[in-house]
Amino acid sequence: MKHVYTWSAIGLIVLASTAGDVLLSRAMKQIGDVGELRRRSGLLRVVGGVLRHPSFLLGVLAMTVAFYSLLFGLSWGDVSLVAPASASLTFVASAVAAQVFLHERVDHRRWLAAVLVASGVLLLAG
């Protein structure tokens, strides 16, 4: 039963981190290059615009869910399983989600990079 709890927590961490990353990315794409915006309208207006953006707020909420799921996951399972499994699965899930929801062009190069990094993270924790 503990096994089921651990993998449920890993699933929730991956889902929430991926949602958080996609929402933050969507917010920043809609706001635009912050370097240029800062030169045009000043740092405070850029920070205010980011903090008020609905996708940013939802993204932070999703990241918070991911953080607490990680805490629960770590209380049920081994850190050597929960941390690397969730981190590496998030790389692959983010590539799928970015292609579907953000319409990013995920070519062979980016798929290969996501899979290499995900495998590397798994090996680092081994």
Place this chain on the structure above:
Amino acid sequence: MTFRKYLVLAGVTIFAAAGDSLLAYGMRQVGSVSWHHLPEIILAVLNPWVALGILLLLGFLASYMTALSWADLTYVLPASSLGYVLLALIARFWLHEHVSITRWLGILLISCGVGFVTQGPALTHHPPSAVPEECLPAVASTRAEP
């Protein structure tokens, strides 16, 4: 990609690795927090290492959001994963921990992944379908005429 943008990606990597390390170091000094004494976790921010770790993680968030404003998520995530390599190198050369062959292989795979993704374009260019009608050239405006 300009030098400034590579600096932002380096910021994402370094702030995340340093922030996590300081947070872990500080929490080891604070000790384990039990479920029955959860408010203790709020007092943990009074530990200077935890406070510095949080400050660096705020720096990570700022540079991560900046990178996402001009690059794709599928570019930023692998490109900034060198932090894992940085943590392993800190463990080997500063903390003198043993790094196994498997971990060196992991470092090699992550470095290859980062190398692959940074050779390609940082941003997907979508066709300008969102341009309002009045901004389109005359060809587009004649399309509606009979």
